[in-house]
Amino acid sequence: MTIAAASKVKRDLSSDDDDDVPLSQTLRKRKIDSASSASSHDDADPYDSDEAISKISKKKKTKRIKTEPLSSPPSPKKKTTTPKPKKIKKENSDVKVKATKKKKEQKKKQEEEDQEAEDQKLKDEEDEYKWWEKENEDDTIKWATLKHNGVIFPPPYQPLPSHIKLYYDGNPVDLPPQAEEVAGFFAALLESDHAKNPVFQKNFFNDFLQVLKENGGTLNNVELKEFSRCDFTKMFDYFQVQKEQKKQLTSQEKKQIRLEREKFEEDYKFCELDGRKEQVGNFKVEPPDLFRGRGAHPKTGKLKRRVNPEDIVLNLSKDAPIPPAPEGHKWGEIRHDNTVQWLAMWRENIFNSFKYVRLAANSSLKGQSDFKKFEKARQLKSHIDAIRRDYTRNLKSKVMLERQKAVAIYLIDVFALRAGGEKSEDEADTVGCCSLRYEHVTLKPPNTVIFDFLGKDSIRFYQEVEVDKQVFKNLTIFKRPPKQPGHQLFDRLDPSILNKYLQNYMPGLTAKVFRTYNASKTMQDQLDLIPNKGSVAEKLLKYNAANRTVAILCNHQRTVTKGHAQTVEKASNRIQELEWQKVRCKRAILQLDKGLLKKEPKYFEEIEDLTKEDEATIHKRIIDREIEKCQRKFVRENDKRKFEKEELLPETQLKEWLEKVEEKKQEFENELKTGEVELKSTWSSVEKIKAQVEKLEQRIQTSSIQLKDKEENSQVSLGTSKINYIDPRLSVVFCKKFDVPIEKIFTKTLREKFKWAIESVDENWRF
DNA sequence: ATACATACTTAGCAGCCACCGC
């Protein structure tokens, strides 16, 4: 195969021949052209040694089983060169933060808010640390000084009132509080899917019994043996009532509570990094709960235990004051490691892995990492041609390992697959590129491939695509007997081999960089296609469409919301009703002037398009809706009156309302029979009605577009790509060039996260 | 090379709350 052939991989290899094809089309069924000439040696068996099948065995088991006492975590890394702390700037940043908080309190007053924002901006300009304007030094050292106040622990368990209990075989069970807490975790989920999942039930019940045993068993000698004999409903109901009560609080009370909480959290929400005040991300320690693994997770439902101060390692400057541990406790360890970003960590008990407390997304450290990530992806631009040329050539390599690498990189590049590291048996069975198995890929000659597997978060990846002919051939070889379902497709590959290979092209190049690169490249290309015209709303729609192609490329999905089908139906009913109203208007016009039918027959065609059945359906829908409305109104009104101790509305009132509806119904029925519309007073002239028709058409138009947009977005999640894959500078440039306010594209938090991008590019910047 | 340990990014979802159409 030639280099030219390689560059025909459709999506964006040298975006020449199909620049004008909307990506949305090519993405659904991505086609890969192939000019490969199948010469005989291509088919030579590339297995260059007979250990070929040796690694075929399914996946390896067990990892992370290593246990280590929490009290003695591994020693910190050696690199503890602590550069001298920079001078600390004074209270300026303090003031700023308070201003932000105050802002939250006051609603409405737009001007005031604007003013304040303006003020803040000024302050920002004075003393904000603009790291992106500085030279970038050593990045193995993350900070010079770090001070913080530790972490917030969840409140201790509050036992339930004594009349709320778990029931076993119908008998109340007295649980020690520690066990009651665990039972409560389950009870709270009673109506969720988790509670119906047998694995979840089993894992929960085991751990629950364990905790019960640890605490001396039940207090009233009920022996719990089977999950199915437990009744959590009383507990569940109690939680529901509590939730309801919380909701019932006045907005004043809610506000009060919120303010108190914010005040308490203030000290933990911020830390001091190199003398600057920066936000901490997850300063709250995760509360105990039942582990909610995604997909078919073997450990789902297990108890995630409470974390104590003794479990926590704090990381801060040597000279920083050590925050006091909660009363009667001490910290597990204090560390001074400035080669890492985390402020605190602990080991969790589900996988025995670590959880970290780190800085917020708007912090300088995170911003710098983010910036670096996108710069690395941009660097790939100057290597991508060589990489594609090489993998295209290596698709025919005599060496099996090379062929596998070539195909893998092809898949990662073209279909944006993840690297696909090995997983242990106690995790959900999900895969990425390197861990693809026989059954995940179906080959349909001549060159169609169906991918069907569960990826990260057990999100299904399903695509039927055409691939390069040589890729197809290779996949056929990778699936040859004795391989069978359960066997690895890339039996000689893992991400580290792949990454090592990739680093030959460019330092720091790894599989994931391709996702960033292709996502941002796609976005750039899509934005380039948008004409600079129309309203802001129209431009936004186009921006979102571009965003959507990226999300589809990266397979970012979301579950359709519960009410989605209903919402769609409602919306299309509305549109249908608008159409119907239009027809009525046109009928009315004819009633005013019959002669028009001959003059403009086209205009009145729609009248015939509406069938009697459809019309009757619409009538019924409207009437039903109105009846319901009356009834609801009646009930509501009386509820209110009851509450205020006023006299209730008599039934006759309801009847009166309903009679009005009945009249309308008669009118509709008559209209259906005769085809004659009762002329409204506003329909005094043909012109007026025509104007109304125009309005209706406008509404139909917008409603239809909105509906379509909603439908297309129902399964696609735009946020993930916007937050993680699309270089934010692209969006900034788009806004600048197209006069779209950045607020329309980035929420407040995103604007803070991407401050570096917003302030650093002009409108000529390109990815 | 493998196995494990560590640290950092990416991911979807629940719940809340502001806003919008009636």
Next chain:
DNA sequence: GCGGTGGCTGCTAAGTATGTAT
């Protein structure tokens, strides 16, 4: 003004990647 709805945010699970010891 009211109730539903969609957008945001917080949360934490689930990935990727690299360093270190064996």
